[in-house]
Amino acid sequence: MLFLDVEPRGAVRVDATADGCEQQLVMAEIVNMKPEDARSTSVVNAINASLKDLKLVNSVTCVQGPDGEEKIRVQITVAGDFTEGIFARAGGKLNTILGWSLGAVLPWFLTQLAADYGRWARGEARSATNASLTEVAAKIIAGSRGKLPAGVEEVDCEDVEL
Numbered sequence: 001m002l003f004l005d006v007e008p009r010g011a012v013r014v015d016a017t018a019d020g021c022e023q024q025l026v027m028a029e030i031v032n033m034k035p036e037d038a039r040s041t042s043v044v045n046a047i048n049a050s051l052k053d054l055k056l057v058n059s060v061t062c063v064q065g066p067d068g069e070e071k072i073r074v075q076i077t078v079a080g081d082f083t084e085g086i087f088a089r090a091g092g093k094l095n096t097i098l099g100w101s102l103g104a105v106l107p108w109f110l111t112q113l114a115a116d117y118g119r120w121a122r123g124e125a126r127s128a129t130n131a132s133l134t135e136v137a138a139k140i141i142a143g144s145r146g147k148l149p150a151g152v153e154e155v156d157c158e159d160v161e162l
Contacts, residue, residue, distance in 0.1 A: 004040050005033040020061035020073075028054060049085030054078070076102070114150075 010028040014021055028051045032044040057077045065071045078098055082088040090097055119126050 004030075004043060006030040006040075006044060007033055017059075017061065019063075020059065023058040023060070025054065025056040028056075046085045050080075050082050050087035051085070053080040053082045053084070053087070055080050078102075 008028070008030050011026040013024045013026050015024070029048050030044055030051075032040055034040050055078070059073075059075045059077070061073045061075075062070055063073045080087065082090075082094065087094055116126060
């Protein structure tokens with residue numbers, strides 16, 4: 001899929017909760033930047049057919065750790081009854097694919113996020129990082145199941161109904 005030239009687009013609804021917030025994916029799609037390329041168009045169409053069935057909720061709460069210190073807890077819930085597109089074709093392998101993908105992407109993403117918050121906390125200028133999909137994918141894959149940033153710990157998954 002690295003041959004694709006796409007732009008991700010989406011919409012997220014954010015609701016305040018008593019102890020944090022809940023972010024729910026309302027819409028996700030990728031836009032093919034090379035619509036004249038039949039190969040990329042068919043792949044993008046297959047991905048978008050699956051994305052319409054994707055349910056994703058990110059809950060961010062403040063919790064008290066065992067040491068009494070307040071901590072931020074983030075729980076990402078991903079689900080979907082995929083009837084079309086590439087996710088439907090993955091069948092029972094989808095959980096394995098999503099698990100590997102999140103395990104590869106989250107350490108990279110959280111490291112980027114920690115660096116950005118560090119710049120913000122120091123009053124330094126913040127800017128968007130421009131990188132090609134190929135470069136980002138190579139970094140993510142190279143660090144798959146990578147090391148989480150300091151202060152971040154992974155906990156066991158919970159089964160949650162969406």
